[in-house]
Amino acid sequence: MTKIESWGRLSTPAHTLVTLSSVTNAPDIIANTRGPSLPYGNGRSYGDSCLNPSGTLWETRALDRLISFSSESGLLTCEPGVLLADIQRLLIPRGWTLPVTPGTQLITVGGAIANDVHGKNHHRHGSFCDHVTTLELARTDGKRLTCSKEHNTDWFAATAGGLGLTGVILSATIQLKTACGPWLTTESIPYHSLDEFFFLSDESESEWEHTVSWIDCTSQRGVRGIFMRGNPSPRRDIPEERPQKLSLPFIPPMSLVNRFSLPLFNSIYFHQQSKRTGIQIQHYKPFFYPLDSIKHWNRAYGRRGFYQYQSVVPRKHREDATAEMLNEIKRSGQGSMLAVLKTFGARQPPGLMSFPMEGVTLALDFPNRNTTTLKLFERLDAIIRAAHGRIYPAKDARMPRELFELGYPNLQKFQNFRDPGISSSLSRRLTGS
Ligand SMILES: Cc1cc2nc3c(=O)[nH]c(=O)nc-3n(C[C@H](O)[C@H](O)[C@H](O)COP(=O)(O)OP(=O)(O)OC[C@H]3O[C@@H](n4cnc5c(N)ncnc54)[C@H](O)[C@@H]3O)c2cc1C
Incomplete structure (x- = not known):
């Protein structure tokens, strides 16, 4: 048995690992594995959707052709x-x-x-x-x-x-x-209220391909954040690949993100970014994947690990529900600098269980402070429930089953397509099997 953790590092359960290395042999291996098993990718899901404690994980990374x-x-x-x-x-x-x-x-x-x-x-x-x-x-x-x-x-x-x-x-x-190439034309704009954020989002949809915002979940002076938008740039040159240098080489005994460091970091970040407004030409990596440049950044939350809470609420409740959630989070003194607010468009989802719906999604990391954190999530759940929203399973390690059932109305239909030989910690928690 091998100990495996997901990205949130909340637990390190033991698994039997079975490596799939050829698509020719994989079907036989899959058919001959005994007991509940689960495919495993690169373990970047935050919660327990990629974990199957005491069971088998089929490792798929070697199927890389x-x-x-x-x-x-x-x-x-x-x-x-x-x-x-x-x-x-x-x-x-x-x-x-x-x-x-x-x-x-x-x-x-x-x-x-x-x-x-x-x-x-x-x-x-x-x-x-x-x-x-x-x-x-x-x-x-x-x-x-x-x-x-x-x-x-x-x-x-x-x-x-x-x-x-x-x-x-x-x-x-x-x-x-x-x-055209690896470059984007990007623009950063500070915002100082939710109305301003929604105005920028709506206004940007027709002209900008990418929109996202960082939000300060600690600000005592109302809502503030940095709105970022980007379009592919015609610039074509390909810069030389630079090896990844930054890494967090150890797990600190306690979270580096706490009620003292967080407001300080957020304030510095907001003021620094506010000075860097305007149009820039940016490589796609820092724009799309800012955290990938720091290896093992998830260790910053210390030995107890962290949760991510990502929800989406429908457009008609977007202002009220977002304001309520931000107030709860601010009051709790929890959260982290990794807080993202962005809108989803009106589109037919391709999957029965797809997460996005037209509305706004808020994603925030929370250092694990046990019941203090879980109590906050219960209050956030109540806001999501009232707004007919849903929580993203890729990030989840604790949502109540009833909220999952409410948020995913196609769940019953989906269950008909389940493979009875496959289950995860998340599926057992949220569907009973
Ligand atoms: C820094 C960071 C930023 C992120 N940003 C976003 C974001 O912007 N948007 C977003 O949607 N997500 C985001 N995520 C979440 C991440 O994209 C998803 O959790 C993704 O599914 C992880 O893929 P993985 O390869 O690591 O798979 P794992 O985490 O190992 O597994 C995820 C799921 O895929 C299943 N799976 C894996 N391989 C197979 C296979 N071959 N066949 C069938 N099922 C399989 C597993 O059983 C599991 O249910 C982010 C994660 C991190 C760490």
Whole structure:
């Protein structure tokens, strides 16, 4: 048994690891594994959706081959363990990019599909699975299914955002988007109220492909943050790759993020960023993946680890619900500098269990202070429940089952596509199996 932790480092349960290293052998291995098992990508999910304590994890990182690529159509077929970072690194210089990419590129294609991940351009390009044209699924009964928006469409919809519970994805075909080069034209604008944030978001949707904002969850002077927007730049030169230098080499005994360091950091960050407003040409990495430059940054929260609470509320409740949540968080003195507020557009989700809905999403890290933190989450849950919102399973380690059922109205339908040989800590907690 090997101890495995997810990105939030809340626990390190023991697992039996089974490495899948060839798509030819993988279906037999999957069919012959005994007991509850779960596909595992790169462990970048914060909570327990990628954990299966005392059970088996099928490691997929070694399934990392690019199978085919057409430089005419931009169709890429690859194995599920390929990292988004590798696709970006290899194909941006050839004029193609992933159309949707989350806040880290250190995730696998399998993980991106299983959580139907979103980026900063949901209003323009939806979520990851909107661009997956076909996927191959291996089930524990030995069956293999090819699913697309034309064939086995219901299996496709169940697997997009299906939390790895419908089978193991063995390959995927993704429609990439043309790219001039690795640069973006970006603009940062400080904002001083939620009204201003929503005005900037709405106003930017037609002209800007990417929008996101950092929000100061500690400010005693009302709401403030930095709104960032970006568009692909025509600049084409490819800078030399620089090796990653920054790292947090040890786990501090207690969180470096606390009620003393947090307001100080936020205030310095807000004032520094407020001076850097205006248009810039920026490489895609610091714009899309600012945290990837610090290896093991998740250790900063100390031995007890941390939670991320990411919710979305529908557009009609966006002002009130966001204000209420921010007030609760501020009153609690918890939270962290990693706080993101952004809007999602009006789009039909590709998956039965896709997280995004038209509205606003707030994502915040919280150092684990046990019941103090969990009590705050109960108060935030009440706001989400009243606003008919939902919580993102990719980030979750504790949402109540009833809130999951309310937030995901297709859950019953989804359950029909579950693979009975697969379960996770999250699925047992939220569905009983
Ligand atoms: C710094 C940071 C920023 C992030 N920003 C965003 C963001 O902006 N938007 C967003 O949507 N998410 C974001 N995330 C969350 C992350 O994108 C998702 O949790 C993603 O699913 C992690 O992928 P992974 O490869 O690490 O998979 P894991 O975390 O290992 O697994 C995730 C799920 O995928 C399943 N899975 C993995 N491989 C397969 C396979 N081959 N077949 C079937 N199922 C499989 C697992 O069973 C599990 O349910 C962020 C995470 C971090 C750490």
